[in-house]
Amino acid sequence: xxxxxxxxxxxxxxxxxxxxxxxxxxxxxxxxxxxxxxxxxxxxxxxxxxxxxxxxxxxxxxxxxxxxxxxxxxxxxxxxxxxx
Numbered sequence: 001x002x003x004x005x006x007x008x009x010x011x012x013x014x015x016x017x018x019x020x021x022x023x024x025x026x027x028x029x030x031x032x033x034x035x036x037x038x039x040x041x042x043x044x045x046x047x048x049x050x051x052x053x054x055x056x057x058x059x060x061x062x063x064x065x066x067x068x069x070x071x072x073x074x075x076x077x078x079x080x081x082x083x084x
Contacts, residue, residue: 003028009037 002019003026009016016037019025025037038046 001026003033005029006034 001023002016004012004016004019006027006029009025009027016025016027020037020039020042024042026033027035027037029035
């Protein structure tokens with residue numbers, strides 16, 4: 001991880017690019033982080049989205065997932081619904 005000021009970044013962009021190949025480069029503005037420079041490979045890793053829950057359940061083989069829902073025993077203070 002490298003930290004450089006905006007001024008340092010402007011004066012040495014090629015150095016910032018080299019540093020980004022090793023890890024993220026945090027660029028500060030008045031002492032506070034304002035930007036991050038990443039290599040394209042690192043950016044693509046972060047930007048890659050995994051499957052949603054729905055996609056995971058509708059993927060091939062998802063119908064073979066064993067799901068056991070345990071029966072709850074005991075009085076939890078709830079009354080059965082009266083639908084009459």
